[in-house]
Amino acid sequence: MTGFLLRRALGAVVTLLAISVIVYVVFFVTPGNVAQITCGPRCSPEQVHQVAQQLRLDDPLYVRYWHFLEGLVAGQDYSTGTSVEHCSAPCLGLSYQSDQQVTQLILTKLPVSLSLVFGAMVLWLILGVGTGVLSAWRRGRLSERLLTGVTLAGVATPVFVIGLVLMIVVCGQLQLLPFPQYVKFTDDPEQWAWNLLLPWLSLALIEAAAFARLTRASMLETLAEDHIRTFRAYGVGERSVIGRHALRGAIAPVIALNANNFGSAVGGAVLTETLFGLPGIGQELVHAVNVVDLPVVVGMVLVIGFFVVLANAVADVLYAVADRRVVLA
């Protein structure tokens, strides 16, 4: 187990470094004058030149990347004209746009994204796996066809449609909830949950559809296996056969899909975040890309990468817990 964790940690570091290199290269080859964009449309050529120098935009690629690594390991001092700001390790640099430290920026955005995705994950697992099991059990009957129809509709509907409809109906017409507005968990846990309920639901409804279909297929496969026949032939009730024996065998691909979707939703739930005005990672990333704010983009991408890697490592451990034949290596 220790060996597994060490290998995984090492793998994660290598992966994340590789991601950062790729982002740097992509930015280097992207056309457009970064200094001009950062400075604004009304800057004079002198001002633009000054910005370029300040941001070290004229340095070669490897020098800039080396600078980035230095900051990550040892920290960095930045002059903001009048004073010197110290950015302690791990320093991801300053935003070109706001001069804010990227690490600080991440620390304010991350809780929002994690709140959204964690809650939604719980919901999508309950909804998705529940629907999947039910439709595998009721295969071929009317209830199964209805469920299949609903989940298909779920896959096909964009999040801004579901979210918008939910908001209009629940908050507008029925007035059951106020229009969502992010409240920190540490400020007021109850308000936090109420305000996130609709974002959770709309993100979960989209994701649940995929889980329902995967669970159904995987369950049907397991239900056709010999050991299921054994327990049926020994008079074990259908509920036990499905819940104890079939579900456990069918859950592995669900764990894998969940790891992927959780990881990517941390940075990828842009539409949900935008729709509900949640200041999360996804929204920030899109903004940073638009204004070519390299340090912010690198920082955000690394955070997302970190969660994808983490979620997959957790999935591997869960695999081994679910199936003792799996050896962690």
Added chain:
Amino acid sequence: MSLVDVKDLTVEFGSLRAVDGLSFRLEQGGALALVGESGSGKSTVASALLGLHRGTGARVGGSVEVAGTDVEQASDEELRRLRGGKAAMVFQDPLSSLDPYYAIGDQIAEVYRVHARVSRRAARARAVEVLERVGIPDAPRRSRSRPHEFSGGMRQRALIAMALACEPALLIADEPTTALDVTVQAQILDLLHTLREETGLGLLLVTHDVGVAAESVDEVLVMRHGRAVEHGPVGTVLGAPGETYTRDLLAAVPRVDARRAAVGEAGEPGEVVLEATDLRREFGRGKKAFTAVDGVSLTIRRGETLGVVGESGSGKTTLGRMLVGLLEPTAGEIKPGGGVRPDVQMVFQDPVSSLNPRRSVGESIADPLRARGERDETRIRGRVTELLERVGLEGAHYDRYPHEFSGGQRQRVGIARALAADPRVIVCDEPVSALDVTTQAQVVALLGELQRELGLALVFVAHDLAVVRQVSDRVAVMRHGRIVESGPADEVYDNPQDPYTQQLLAAVPALDPEVAARRRAARRELAAA
């Protein structure tokens, strides 16, 4: 009241009538074997006894009564009480028949608690008790193991333990030993026999293997196309069969104690075509390294058949693959005789999975030709047609797909594919073990014929001692990666020198129930000593 009373049973899957008007009875404590080839409907009958067709879309007609329960009329609740409680079933593949995720003891306890109102702890204790009963050593500890940690024989014991947990009156065993090695098979059959003697359990055995039936039951019912062909005491049916089909079936069963039928003129052994010296093959590295083949040397001559026989894990398949070149030996060398290219081809065990289901059989047979650089389509087609006809199929079968053929025909396709490259040696890895006995006999005959006509050398790798004897000039017995004994087939079989060979031969089921009983007594004595 009979333990099992089946009257005019029919089972239909769609338009296919799998069982057609079958009737039989089994008294308390009796033992009946349903014997038949694949597709005869025997397993369908076994499933019908526990009402396992309910809810599957199969149409069941007639009446089935088991231990006082009318299976067709019973409510779901009554059916659940019957299943496992009054009649328990043991399946063919003990690995896939157990849930891989739970400890064996827990699975038995779960089944026990379905039928007995006891605490978890008491059910667990019962599980350990029945595991001990079926001879699992150190049962309290082993009951916490999962199925993959058990050997094949132990898994089958565990399944039998599960069956015993609720003290049923009837045990239905569907090919209980088909997936097991012959020595393990003997142990399981002995166990079933002892259990019957001690508990008065009724046994319904479903098997394709006449020898297994002869070892285990009092009565035999031979099935074909869903109907009963012959039904009577085991001695009569197997000793003096009244029906032609039964006679043909028995005639096709390879006998381990009979010499190989003379095959044409006894040709002089030809020149050496393949020579292997001190072959070794390891898998894995470091602490997990495992030596599958450990210093095997052999020579193969033109026109002769070398039988390689051994139980699972003996290294016989690894050896075969090295001879063909599918695996690199870790050490040792393989030399073609006379310095010519060895041209070794292979025929695989499973004719279903060794043919690509999405390509026509003609294309599959043409693969080796194309691999050798043949580009002329008419020549390829001509050669493939010739090969198809050579193995007893029709040239017009070129464009058909594997699923359109029966198992025996598919194996013929596999043989044609091996012949396509004009080999001098063909390694056959369990070429007939997936086939019924009558088909087996035909395929074996075809191989012999091809050998005589083309002067092929055959390496016949198999676990079935009787089949190997019927095809081989020389035999090598393998165990733990080594050849423990080798020599002319008749010498090895009639006068085995190595204790392991003796043990193997003693475990082969006898076709005569009296001989079987004598052998069982001998095995028991040996075990008691």
